Amino acid sequence: MIDCAVVTIRSKEEPWKPIPIVARTREEILESSGSIYSHSMTLEALMSAIKQGMNSIAFVGTSCNIDAVTKMQGWTTVLARSAIGYEIFNEAVDNGYIEARHLEDNELERVLNLAKMKKVQMYDISKRQKA
Structure with missing residues (x-):
């Protein structure tokens, strides 16, 4: 199992604005379903999850963000x-x-x-x- 997932949700006020979050509940993960065609600062949320002491972190992001995580892992x-x-x-x-x-x-x-x-x-x- 995972401790959390780094995902992106839509802003309620500005639907095209992506908001990266550290999801800990099923509801938060379901809220992030679908595509948002805009860049999301998911690495910022990943660092937040790490600082919160999360060990098993799922990461959902675009290929460029995933490549950045790969480089961080070495x-x-x-x-x-x-x-x-x-x-x-x-x-x-x-x-x-x-x-x-x-x-x-x-x-x-x-x-x-x-x-x-x-x-x-x-x-x-x-x-x-x-x-």
């Missing part, structure tokens, strides 16, 4: 690269749709070298064989 992860979310990835693994494993040291070095040139995931994902 690693290219499935969470940041997929933009779908860690929970969905884990559920797919748990249900057997995909198989995931941590990379060996020699594989990790190769991936890190590739990551300098392009964006890659740090997990080897392959389809599971039918029994």
